[in-house]
Amino acid sequence: MNAVRKLSCAVILVVCALSLGAGWLAPSGYAKQFRETPNAPPSRQHLLGTDEVGRDRFARVLYGTRISLVLAPAAAVVSTALAVLVGGLPGYLGGAWLRLARGFTDLFLSLPWLFLLITVRALLPLNVSPVVSVLITFLILGILGWAASARVLSTSAASLRSSDFVLQARASGVHGPRLFLVHVLPNLKPVLYAQFWISIPVFILSEANLGILGLGVAEPLPSWGGLLRELEGLISFREEPWKLAPLLLLIVVMTSFQMLLSGEEVTA
Amino acid sequence: MQLLKILRHAARKVLAIGILVLLGGLLSATLVRLAPGFDADERELDPGLSTDSVRALRTSRAGEHKVLTFYAGYLRGILHGDLGTSHALGQPVRELLKERWPVTARVAGVGLLLAWILATTLAFSVCLVRHPAYEVLGTTASGAFLCIPAAVLALLSVVVNSPGYLAVALIVFPKIYRYSRNLLVKSYDLPHVLAARARGLGEIRILARHVLPVAGPQIIALAGVTVSIALGAAIPVEALCGLPGVGQLAWQAALSRDLPLLVNLTAIVTLVTLLANSWADVMIHMLSPREA
Numbered sequence: 001m002n003a004v005r006k007l008s009c010a011v012i013l014v015v016c017a018l019s020l021g022a023g024w025l026a027p028s029g030y031a032k033q034f035r036e037t038p039n040a041p042p043s044r045q046h047l048l049g050t051d052e053v054g055r056d057r058f059a060r061v062l063y064g065t066r067i068s069l070v071l072a073p074a075a076a077v078v079s080t081a082l083a084v085l086v087g088g089l090p091g092y093l094g095g096a097w098l099r100l101a102r103g104f105t106d107l108f109l110s111l112p113w114l115f116l117l118i119t120v121r122a123l124l125p126l127n128v129s130p131v132v133s134v135l136i137t138f139l140i141l142g143i144l145g146w147a148a149s150a151r152v153l154s155t156s157a158a159s160l161r162s163s164d165f166v167l168q169a170r171a172s173g174v175h176g177p178r179l180f181l182v183h184v185l186p187n188l189k190p191v192l193y194a195q196f197w198i199s200i201p202v203f204i205l206s207e208a209n210l211g212i213l214g215l216g217v218a219e220p221l222p223s224w225g226g227l228l229r230e231l232e233g234l235i236s237f238r239e240e241p242w243k244l245a246p247l248l249l250l251i252v253v254m255t256s257f258q259m260l261l262s263g264e265e266v267t268a
Numbered sequence: 269m270q271l272l273k274i275l276r277h278a279a280r281k282v283l284a285i286g287i288l289v290l291l292g293g294l295l296s297a298t299l300v301r302l303a304p305g306f307d308a309d310e311r312e313l314d315p316g317l318s319t320d321s322v323r324a325l326r327t328s329r330a331g332e333h334k335v336l337t338f339y340a341g342y343l344r345g346i347l348h349g350d351l352g353t354s355h356a357l358g359q360p361v362r363e364l365l366k367e368r369w370p371v372t373a374r375v376a377g378v379g380l381l382l383a384w385i386l387a388t389t390l391a392f393s394v395c396l397v398r399h400p401a402y403e404v405l406g407t408t409a410s411g412a413f414l415c416i417p418a419a420v421l422a423l424l425s426v427v428v429n430s431p432g433y434l435a436v437a438l439i440v441f442p443k444i445y446r447y448s449r450n451l452l453v454k455s456y457d458l459p460h461v462l463a464a465r466a467r468g469l470g471e472i473r474i475l476a477r478h479v480l481p482v483a484g485p486q487i488i489a490l491a492g493v494t495v496s497i498a499l500g501a502a503i504p505v506e507a508l509c510g511l512p513g514v515g516q517l518a519w520q521a522a523l524s525r526d527l528p529l530l531v532n533l534t535a536i537v538t539l540v541t542l543l544a545n546s547w548a549d550v551m552i553h554m555l556s557p558r559e560a
Contacts, residue, residue, distance in 0.1 A: 107288055107295065110541045111534065112500030114418065115518060119530060122522035123299055205417045209504060212419035213519065231423045232508075247420060254415035 008259035015253055019066035026059030031220040041242065048245050051230060055220070061246050064222035068204050069253070071138040076199035078142025080149060080192055084185070087150025091157025092184050101154060108147035116144055117206060121215045130221035137216050137223075141203045149195035156191045160184050201257040208250065224250050274553050281549065285542045289535050294339055296534035297527065301335045342531060352528035356520065361532050364517060371513035375505060376498040379436025383494070386437065387444035395452045395479075396471055406449060410442035419504040432509045439501040440494055447490050448483075455483040485552040492548030496541040 018025065028034075038054040040046055048057035090101035108116070117140065124136055160166060161184070169183045204224065210216040211225015212232075219226065227246035234243055345352060351361040390406045413421070418439045425435040455461065461478050469478075499515075506515035514533065521529035 103288075107291055107538075110288055110496070110538045110545075111292065112496050112503070112537060112541070114500040114503050115534075115537055118503060118519060119296065119522045119534070120299060123525060208417040209419045212417065212423065213504060213507060215523075225417075228417065228420055228423075231420065231427070234423075234427050237427070247416070250417075251412070251415045255411060258411055258414065 004259050005262075008256035011252060011256040012260070015065060015249070015256075016069055019062050019069055022059065022062035022066055026056060026062050028056045028059055030060045030063040030222050031055065032059075041240075048242050052233070057227075057242070057245065060222040060227060061249060064224055064227050064246065065249065065253075067134060067217065067221065068207060068224045071134065072141075072200045072203040072207065073196075075138040075142035075145065075203045076196050078139070079145035079199050079203075080196045082143065082146035083149035083153050083195060084188075084192070086146055087153035088157045088185070088188055089180065091154035092161055092180050094158060094161055098154060098158060101150070105147050105150050105154070108144075109151070113206070114209060117141070117210060118213065118215060120144060121210055126215070126218075128218065130218045133216070133218035134221060134223070137207060137210060138203070141206055145199055145203060145206075149199065152195060153188060153191060156188055157184060160187055197257075197261055201254055201261070204250070204254065204257075274550065277553055278546075278550055281546045285539065285546060288542055289539045290343075292538035293342070293531050293535040294335075297339050297342075297531045298335050301338075301527075338527070339531075342528070351532050354521070354526050354529045356524035356526045356529070361528055364529070365514065365532070365536070368512055368514050368517050371511055372499075372502050372506065372515055375432045375436055375511060375513055375515070376495075376502045378433040379501070379505075380440060380494060380498040382433065382437035383440035383444055383498075384491075387441050388448055391445055391449040391452055392475075394449055395456050396475070406445060410445040413438050414442040414446070418501050419508060422505040422508040425505070426509055432505045432511050435505045435509070436498055436501045439505075440497050443497060444490065444494055448487055451483045451486055452479065455479045458482065484555065488548045488551050488555070489545075490548075492545040495544035499537060499540060 022030075032055065034040075034046070034050055034054040034056070036054070037046070037050055039052055040050040040054075042049045046056050046058060048061060051057055051060070086101055086105065090097040121137065121140055124140070126133075128136065166179070166183055169179055174183065207216055207223060208225040208228055211223055211227075212229050214229070216225035217223040224246060228250070230243055231247065234240060237244065342352060349362070351365070353360050354364060357364060387410075390402065390409070394402045394406050418435075421435045421438050422432075425432065456479060458478075461474060464474050464478050502513060502515035503518055504515075505511065506513040507519040510516075514536075517529065518533050518537075520526075521533060
């Protein structure tokens with residue numbers, strides 16, 4: 001691991017640690033309203049000021065980071081598992097299964113990601129409790145985000161099907177699920193890991209996009225998408241630069257993921 | 269013989285596109301039908317409506333309850349040039365698309381063109397000039413825009429009062445730059461390019477005769493893919509910048525669960541994306557049959 005990747009890893013770990021320690025760092029919590037000081041600039045009491053209803057922005061950024069950084073990997077696990085089912089397995093089976101799976105994957109890939117996401121999210125209930133809205137948002141990301149990974153996995157599994165060690169295993173009498181689980185799947189691990197890591201920043205950005213369009217995590221629960229929605233009321237960068245704090249944090253985390261994944265993408 | 273092969277390939281593509289577009293529309297209709305609260309119509313809550321009016325409203329939507337029946341009716345309508353009527357906007361879908369498509373074509377089209385000019389100029393500069401400053405500039409700019417959500421770029425374009433197509437260009441630019449830069453660097457590192465350089469060939473000649481024939485097909489394939497990316501980028505840009513295009517229409521249709529509008533938009537977006545990819549595929553077939 002080179003120095004840049006080590007630094008990126010350290011940045012992500014520090015941000016994760018800060019978000020997990022939100023309870024100690026921002027004891028006021030993300031929902032408490034300081035009604036006498038709405039839209040306040042940064043002060044000793046409120047490091048990043050308050051939002052339009054008087055909630056501490058620093059606390060909301062920390063709690064929002066926690067939600068995005070914990071649930072994006074969870075959604076990536078779901079999408080990678082689905083990619084194995086829709087891409088890896090048919091790739092191993094080959095023939096009509098592979099053609100059918102590729103057709104289905106093509107259908108999903110032919111729709112722009114954001115269009116698909118907005119359509120499906122809007123079809124599900126919007127007036128739900130904040131916790132349910134978080135689960136719906138990230139579950140949708142996981143359930144819909146498998147297509148690109150499935151494409152990669154089906155190609156990798158199809159190439160493994162005709163490899164020497166699989167032929168040898170077949171000749172030794174290993175067939176069916178055992179052949180897939182014991183000989184093919186372990187060899188797909190590098191691709192699986194790469195797809196898992198690549199999905200995380202994609203899902204973080206997608207949640208942010210959904211949140212800004214009003215289809216993400218419901219208030220008062222914060223998430224990066226919801227926090228960035230505040231930029232809608234931004235007058236100018238010079239007058240209220242502290243409102244850009246969530247965006248800067250998102251850029252720092254996303255850049256760190258990019259640096260960390262620069263090698264993984266090549267592997268994928 | 270070659271022409272016959274290309275025609276056969278194109279015919280297969282057209283058939284595949286037709287099937288995928290039909291399936292895309294059906295998938296969209298099914299999703300809307302299965303969505304919780306599909307039967308609810310806000311107009312029924314209007315206390316001014318009589319029982320007969322409410323019944324008439326329910327009857328008008330009765331045909332949408334069975335997805336296959338709705339879809340078969342929709343396909344029959346298409347054959348007669350009728351795309352249905354939007355529930356939320358109360359206008360024929362055909363008229364809505366006619367009004368709004370030019371806005372999206374301009375926003376996504378100009379944005380895409382700008383992104384390609386910017387990305388390829390920078391990528392070619394990195395490979396031709398080989399100065400670290402270009403590499404740093406390209407990596408930093410593409411990295412920064414890749415880290416910012418599309419909707420934030422749309423919001424920032426409102427704050428600085430810049431045109432919507434600029435936001436689309438900045439959303440698409442990093443994807444084109446990263447891919448084309450990597451492709452060109454790999455192509456420049458190939459042994460035959462090194463040999464050409466050792467023989468003293470000029471940079472332009474090396475690019476035109478030795479690099480582009482290798483990288484060209486993949487760059488054309490990328491061009492097809494970026495159409496879909498630009499269309500996707502147009503949704504937040506139009507929705508947040510208040511541009512009355514198809515992207516904004518898609519957002520409104522999704523929020524109001526407008527079945528006829530959603531099915532048409534899904535089919536159209538799928539069709540445009542597949543046509544762009546197929547155009548790229550046919551171009552690759554024509555320019556470099558071995559690559560295809």
